[in-house]
Amino acid sequence: MRWIHAMSAVALLGAVTAAARPADASPTREQYRLFRALSIDLQGRIPLPDEIAAFERPGFDLDAWIDQHLQGAAYAERLRRVYLDALRLEVGSMFNFVSNPLVLRRVRVIDPDGNPAYVYFRRAQRRDRVESDLDFCLSPEETGITVAANGTLTGTAHPIDRAAWNQRTVEVRPWWLYRDYRSASPSQRISAGDGSAMTLSPVAGLLMDADNTTPTTTVRVCREEAQTADRGAVYLSGRLTALPRTEPYPGGRVTAPPTDSAYARAHAGQMVSCTSGTGVSLSDDCGCGVGLERCMPGNSLGNDPAAFNLPDNVPLGADQPLDSRAQTQGDWSRFWWAQEAVHFLDDLFVRDRDVRGLLTDRGTMVNGATAQFYRGFAGSTCCGNGTQFDYAEPAALFDPARVPTDLTPHDLATWRRVDDRGPQAAGLLTTPIFLAKYGTRRARAHIVYNAFLCRQFVAENLALTPSTEPNLMVRPGCAACHAALEPLSAYFTRVTESGWTFLPPAAFPALNPACATRGGNSPNGGCTSFYDPAFGSSAQGMLRGAYGSLAHADEGPPGLARAIVDAPEFASCVVKNVSESFLGRSLTAEDQPLQESLVTSLRSGGFRMRSMVRALLRADAYRAANNLASATWREGATP
Amino acid sequence: MKTTLQRACLAALLFTLGCNSTPAPATTPPVTTPPVDAGAVVTRPPEVTPTPVTEIPGHEVLAQDRTPKEPPRLMPAETLIRSYISLFGGLSPQALQVRLRGATSDNLFDTWGDYLSALGVPDYAVDIPRAPQTNALMLAAFERIGVALCERAVQNDLRGAVATNDRVLFRFELPAGGRALTDEEFGARFDVLHRRILGYPAALAPESRIPRFRALYQGAVTRHADAGARSFNGPEAGWASVCEGLVRHPEFHLY
Numbered sequence: 027m028r029w030i031h032a033m034s035a036v037a038l039l040g041a042v043t044a045a046a047r048p049a050d051a052s053p054t055r056e057q058y059r060l061f062r063a064l065s066i067d068l069q070g071r072i073p074l075p076d077e078i079a080a081f082e083r084p085g086f087d088l089d090a091w092i093d094q095h096l097q098g099a100a101y102a103e104r105l106r107r108v109y110l111d112a113l114r115l116e117v118g119s120m121f122n123f124v125s126n127p128l129v130l131r132r133v134r135v136i137d138p139d140g141n142p143a144y145v146y147f148r149r150a151q152r153r154d155r156v157e158s159d160l161d162f163c164l165s166p167e168e169t170g171i172t173v174a175a176n177g178t179l180t181g182t183a184h185p186i187d188r189a190a191w192n193q194r195t196v197e198v199r200p201w202w203l204y205r206d207y208r209s210a211s212p213s214q215r216i217s218a219g220d221g222s223a224m225t226l227s228p229v230a231g232l233l234m235d236a237d238n239t240t241p242t243t244t245v246r247v248c249r250e251e252a253q254t255a256d257r258g259a260v261y262l263s264g265r266l267t268a269l270p271r272t273e274p275y276p277g278g279r280v281t282a283p284p285t286d287s288a289y290a291r292a293h294a295g296q297m298v299s300c301t302s303g304t305g306v307s308l309s310d311d312c313g314c315g316v317g318l319e320r321c322m323p324g325n326s327l328g329n330d331p332a333a334f335n336l337p338d339n340v341p342l343g344a345d346q347p348l349d350s351r352a353q354t355q356g357d358w359s360r361f362w363w364a365q366e367a368v369h370f371l372d373d374l375f376v377r378d379r380d381v382r383g384l385l386t387d388r389g390t391m392v393n394g395a396t397a398q399f400y401r402g403f404a405g406s407t408c409c410g411n412g413t414q415f416d417y418a419e420p421a422a423l424f425d426p427a428r429v430p431t432d433l434t435p436h437d438l439a440t441w442r443r444v445d446d447r448g449p450q451a452a453g454l455l456t457t458p459i460f461l462a463k464y465g466t467r468r469a470r471a472h473i474v475y476n477a478f479l480c481r482q483f484v485a486e487n488l489a490l491t492p493s494t495e496p497n498l499m500v501r502p503g504c505a506a507c508h509a510a511l512e513p514l515s516a517y518f519t520r521v522t523e524s525g526w527t528f529l530p531p532a533a534f535p536a537l538n539p540a541c542a543t544r545g546g547n548s549p550n551g552g553c554t555s556f557y558d559p560a561f562g563s564s565a566q567g568m569l570r571g572a573y574g575s576l577a578h579a580d581e582g583p584p585g586l587a588r589a590i591v592d593a594p595e596f597a598s599c600v601v602k603n604v605s606e607s608f609l610g611r612s613l614t615a616e617d618q619p620l621q622e623s624l625v626t627s628l629r630s631g632g633f634r635m636r637s638m639v640r641a642l643l644r645a646d647a648y649r650a651a652n653n654l655a656s657a658t659w660r661e662g663a664t665p
Numbered sequence: 666m667k668t669t670l671q672r673a674c675l676a677a678l679l680f681t682l683g684c685n686s687t688p689a690p691a692t693t694p695p696v697t698t699p700p701v702d703a704g705a706v707v708t709r710p711p712e713v714t715p716t717p718v719t720e721i722p723g724h725e726v727l728a729q730d731r732t733p734k735e736p737p738r739l740m741p742a743e744t745l746i747r748s749y750i751s752l753f754g755g756l757s758p759q760a761l762q763v764r765l766r767g768a769t770s771d772n773l774f775d776t777w778g779d780y781l782s783a784l785g786v787p788d789y790a791v792d793i794p795r796a797p798q799t800n801a802l803m804l805a806a807f808e809r810i811g812v813a814l815c816e817r818a819v820q821n822d823l824r825g826a827v828a829t830n831d832r833v834l835f836r837f838e839l840p841a842g843g844r845a846l847t848d849e850e851f852g853a854r855f856d857v858l859h860r861r862i863l864g865y866p867a868a869l870a871p872e873s874r875i876p877r878f879r880a881l882y883q884g885a886v887t888r889h890a891d892a893g894a895r896s897f898n899g900p901e902a903g904w905a906s907v908c909e910g911l912v913r914h915p916e917f918h919l920y
Contacts, residue, residue, distance in 0.1 A: 054869070058864055058866075063920045066740060066744050071751050072751065078860060101744075111794065114787070119792035139878075341780055342746060342758060343748060347758070609735075610739070611735055651738070
């Protein structure tokens with residue numbers, strides 16, 4: 027069969043090879059077809075008239091043209107498409123990124139002069155008044171309205187006492203209105219934006235005051251949220267038990283005032299980071315930072331309020347959106363996470379970096395939006411029950427100290443490479459979009475196994491029997507896949523599921539005596555958040571997901587990256603993915619010589635894609651591709 | 666109604682006659698096993714021995730095509746959109762959308778978002794993969810956006826006072842006074858569009874292409890001979906038809 031394929035291709039190539047066109051000969055139809063195919067693959071569009079005219083000129087050097095176009099944005103996009111089709115690195119609203127320490131919602135109240143006004147606040151904010159701690163800073167008695175946890179307002183607003191107004195709220199010139207929000211007196215108010223993703227474009231509601239006629243120049247925000255310190259002291263309210271519901275709560279609030287946690291009592295007065303969710307929940311010193319840059323604005327009290335105009339569809343790139351509409355603050359983060367992956371891939375292919383960097387590169391690309399996320403937003407999901415393990419300061423996958431400080435949220439079109447995110451960084455594997463898209467340890471391991479080793483888990487033909495065996499590596503019917511999957515997923519043991527919080531070994535040893543099972547019962551609730559009772563013993567608990575391989579758990583995503591790129595299938599999988607995309611068909615047994623030669627090209631080229639793609643485009647398989655109709659052999663090729 | 670009732674009774678009677686006379690337990694249906702004929706011998710059906718095709722009468726000298734078949738690739742949706750935009754002069758997608766929608770309410774074009782799924786653009790957020798081959802909806806979308814492109818291009822290029830070199834697609838002149846085109850004149854103009862849209866000279870296309878498009882053109886010209894001022898005149902309709910034929914041609918979408 028292989029000789030048939032080879033002979034037909036050779037026969038066809040007699041008429042096809044464009045590079046060998048005599049200087050005085052006009053191109054043949056097949057040569058035009060090849061040039062058009064190359065333009066589609068390397069320029070991302072059909073050739074323009076002047077390009078066709080250049081191609082037709084005597085002496086046109088097609089090989090030189092190919093070399094010239096094996097670089098640049100269109101070439102990178104072509105290769106990026108291969109991997110995004112495989113990894114599908116976008117998440118929709120099903121991944122609900124609404125972190126209360128981040129979201130500034132707003133309440134419409136009546137100011138002391140009797141005019142409507144918006145006041146921004148965040149639900150997770152600690153305050154030193156029992157009337158408003160973890161709630162809106164102005165109590166129902168002060169405003170006349172009650173703000174329920176679900177965002178509904180009840181009551182009738184009345185003018186707020188001026189003293190309370192001045193004491194509880196302040197005016198700020200925020201980052202979403204002023205380009206120079208970090209200066210002492212911001213004055214560079216942004217324009218409305220053009221609706222593209224390249225300029226910051228707040229939704230209309232954020233640009234107008236509550237009277238719907240006055241353009242917003244400052245926003246009024248609760249005083250605590252306006253604080254700018256990076257660290258704050260753990261606040262102790264002195265409330266040890268919840269107030270009984272038999273009598274009204276102070277100030278008319280409808281939710282019970284919070285009580286001091288065990289961690290707060292043990293660490294009262296100690297300093298915590300204001301960029302972590304734990305810090306915000308513990309310290310009344312923690313605000314949204316300079317110009318509120320550690321918070322996202324919202325135009326309502328809703329759970330995920332609208333914030334910025336963004337495109338829904340960017341198949342041609344974020345700089346060429348097909349549309350634009352008001353989107354939520356969660357959409358903002360999701361959009362830019364996906365764009366980080368796009369620019370990470372583009373940078374790798376444009377600069378012809380080692381393709382193993384897809385998994386191993388400790389660097390990434392950041393723009394103003396992602397820099398803001400890594401500096402101030404990423405830590406907001408940390409650390410929850412981790413305080414039981416004294417984990418209140420996130421050990422980030424992307425060290426915020428390595429984020430360029432000069433990138434502001436307005437620098438959306440500026441993408442800059444950060445060479446080293448930190449010791450736990452591993453290519454795409456530790457980007458927020460990958461970790462959000464593939465929420466579980468097994469999902470993460472599976473997609474890596476599939477996309478980078480071109481292998482799939484296939485269940486064995488076996489009748490399942492009831493089993494209480496928790497170890498899927500040995501449970502009948504499960505073992506065939508999980509014997510390989512569990513050790514791979516163990517690499518993600520230290521990255522929380524549906525998140526990016528890293529669990530450092532110092533706070534979370536893989537085997538932890540403090541989380542041992544007690545008399546056959548599960549350990550306490552804090553332990554079960556992180557340690558799996560099914561694999562614990564009376565001597566120690568085992569970190570969730572680590573049972574597949576304790577060694578892998580401690581190696582983390584960088585260990586998985588090393589294991590995958592060192593696997594013999596990695597190079598052939600790269601070649602397979604790229605070749606099948608360019609040829610528009612699956613590789614078959616007849617393509618084995620081509621695949622082997624491309625693997626050799628990839629390896630000898632230091633795992634850089636350009637030389638391999640060049641070899642592919644010059645291969646007979648590409649040049650004769652998609653021209654082997656059933657009539658081909660009748661037209662001269664040997665069947 | 667009577668007939669229906671009679672049929673129901675007859676069916677019940679036949680059912681009863683066909684059943685075992687032993688009444689079944691009222692609560693649990695009987696477990697039936699296939700009847701076994703003690704005298705029968707269960708055998709496997711005979712295996713069919715493969716017969717080489719050349720031994721089938723009449724096939725002795727029939728050649729077999731065992732060559733790999735590699736159908737043309739479908740142009741990626743992103744490339745299609747970018748190519749489409751380049752055909753209209755390289756406007757931004759949103760600016761082009763405004764042009765395609767036009768000022769009139771002829772509903773030639775909706776929004777890009779309405780066509781993306783049909784054109785095969787993947788939606789990674791909800792795990793909808795890229796469409797690797799055409800389907801009926803995709804062809805309908807090709808048709809729709811092709812019509813919009815060509816009709817707007819006619820309005821821009823042939824109806825407007827746009828210099829030939831500034832036109833987006835129809836970079837040729839029409840004969841003055843509405844004079845009919847000769848075959849040679851048609852061929853030269855058709856070649857401009859053919860090269861622009863399909864990427865090679867019309868002379869290299871299959872022999873039937875120019876005559877067939879000539880017939881298409883002429884048919885539209887004839888049908889629009891008496892068109893009013895609001896509709897395309899004959900040559901305008903003719904060139905719009907030719908353009909639409911090329912933009913939705915398989916050679917445009919496949920490569």
